[in-house]
Amino acid sequence: MAKYPFSDIEKKWQQRWEDEQTFRAVEDERFPKDKRRYVLDMFPYPSGAGLHVGHPEGYTATDIYCRYLRMNGYNVLHPMGFDAFGLPAENYAIQTGTHPAVTTYTNINRFRQQIKSLGFSYDWSREVTTCDSEYYKWTQWIFLQLFKKGLAYEAEMPINWCPSCKTGLANEEVKDGHCDRCGTKVVRKRIRQWVLKITAYAERLLADLDNLDWPEPIKLMQRNWIGRSEGASVRFAIAPREGSESAAADSASSSAEGDQLEIYTTRPDTLFGATYMVLAPEHPFVERITTEARRAAVQGYIDEAAAKSDLERTDLAKEKTGVFTGAYAINPVNGARIPIWISDYVLISYGTGAIMAVPAHDSRDWDFAKKFGLPIVQVVAAPGETGPFDREPETCTDADGFAVNSGQFDGLSTKEAIARITAWLEERGIGTKSINYKLRDWLFSRQRYWGEPIPVVHCETCGIVPLSEADLPLTLPEVKSYAPTGTGESPLAAIPEWVNTTCPRCGGPAKRETNTMPQWAGSCWYYLRYLDPHNGGAFADQEKIDYWMPVNLYVGGAEHAVLHLLYSRFWHKVLYDLGLVNTDEPFMRLVNQGMILGEDNQKMSKSRGNVINPDDIVESFGADAMRVYEMFMGPLEVSKPWSTAGLVGVSRFLERLWAISERPIVDEPMNADLEKLLHKTIKKVANDTSALNFNTAISQMMIYSNELAKLERIPRAAWEPLVLLIAPYAPHLGEELWARLGHSESISKATYPVFREELTIDEEREIVVQVNGKVRSKFSAPAGTPTDALIQMAHNAEKIADWLAGKEIVKAIAVKNKLVNFVIKG
């Protein structure tokens, strides 16, 4: 049998779609709001390696869904573009001297051609590229809005620095103390940075997750990343010096007296158990409170801590370290004089950088107290525990219970004690209820070339001055060397004619900002630019935003859970607050596709030699086979290994459809059984497709086509619906078969088949007869036969009399249309 000529067919229809602009999306008011859908793919970074079989998985899923929606009368926006700023092109430039733009656009052209070869129904007229100055003009414009709102600020702060990428990294880009991109161990470095105040939106970013139809694990990851906790801020007075220490104290140290040391705790109920305090080594009080006698030891510890990498500092396995400062604080609830230590187990970046240590009820404090012989006082007892509570406890517990050794609060439940002690602190002005977040502000500057220049200047008289919006885009200058200086300045700093400029405010001499934006900037809002990609006067027209937004379905990998997906929610909320977008969330529904692994069940990688190139698959099996196979492999959301043998199976299925189409298509009625199967098939394929359960939809089409394949002559009424059903999956084949059926218009404009519910119901049902839960027989009964009649019939079913002979029927259970179960004894 002749193979179907997929190569010719696919080329032909891709050309047709392009010539006829078949998938151009137009803001047609005749479609009411609920008949419009915005279906978005995470756009790719066009790497030099070309498209990977993982890319088409999500793209195929959304494409099938979009084609399905269009055939069901929806106006669908389905765009594609490229996330084009980024380090690989820049690193390549450093090695070869090739301008990153050259590499990037070469790669984009290759990607676009590869993506098109798979026959996706994108509206290519809306393509965006983030490194295009007409695009990043608006990235810069949004940055200016953030700046004007006070959400972008400069700070000199210790940051995560990747020595290999020679740039700072956001917290979200550090995994296990290593650079997320290149795996190099990050170090701490203190340099001037641009930071976005994402923490100002922490509460909303957290709360609004509840309204999103996103996978729970992703929402949970964002919740954990934001890390909200409730507790209290409490001020501890620094105790006056005593005895010889006081006499020895110099004037600088004694000035600390009267200072208040503020801490944050989630367990104010354990205040009576605070037996010492710990400051982060970087805490500003350390210098002031350290006594002369302890100064050398303290300074030594600080130096040691500074030399350690974050990874070493946060290694949980290591023993706690620390030194005593010589100073004491007064516990405000009981007046106890408690020593103040420093230790690197307290982080300067969280809370106030200082803690009250409650060793009886915090395992970290416990470890520390045990190591340094500090007192441990139990202040929470387990429910029912009777005491006595005057001994040092044998174990540490953070479980709830009731307060002991806590003065007037004794006996209160943990919950009650937290509320009452917090109120008591507030009355006396010693503390307040307080909320903390793990989320840090977003480190937004990169000391690299290939990114959006940050559109501000540094003026000697005016300070930081934003460029006028009319001066955007601020384009990247040409440079001789792309190599980062590594000193914390980008290559842009080496171009005086670009750096030296005039202040937009006073006209005096000023220097341009030489840091660039991180790769995440462009992807924060690209879904908005698709709405109106060529607009020169605004990032997008309001009416177009209102027409399409929000995104109804967003499909992409899970690796962006706390990066892109958090950042773009933040930007979107800022734009919402400025009245520039119509919703407070950008992506209503999110689906993460699973990874496609190599045939060896390992992650695909060049080094493992298990990489599958989509071009090869399209070449030898066709784009339709590739698409259908990727959807047939298993559920979209799970990871699954590639199997070329499995691909062959799908290819045979498409061959079979072609073979069927070559038989006589006749205007004759089909038999009742086939008609039933047809309507069941339409129902299942429609339901599964709209639910993105593509694997089971394909399976059903296989079942149906296997039936059709048994016929010599194919009734048109049995064949046309199958062609329509397969079209979203195998669009080239669908078009060709549709044309061969005599239709002149694209099948993508045809109407999806409709099933008749009554034809999906079997009037005869097979009823299973069980004895003690085990299947012993079966019989056929009309649909809807009442349960008592089913039980009667079951008695007469084959072999059942033997099973019941001499036994007592304890109970007979019947489920309509399904089964009868006899429960017997003896």
Add this chain to the structure above:
RNA sequence: GCGAGAGUGGUGGAACGGCAGACACGCCAGACUUAGGAUCUGGUGCCUUUCGGCGUAAGGGUUCAAGUCCCUUCUCUCGCACCA
């Protein structure tokens, strides 16, 4: 350590609490064929000659009935990681 998800034939995977293994790959047998992952027919979870028994990581439980619900354990994947 904490959190989340997942464990089903030789393989990918199906299965509103109701016949476990749909569909597909592979394999076996046969047919046909100038056989370039070809096409067609039948078979294919394991044990047993049959009757039948056993089977969804392991163990327990709820139920007339459990892959599915509950508890315990194990393994794998992912995320977080001294956040007070």
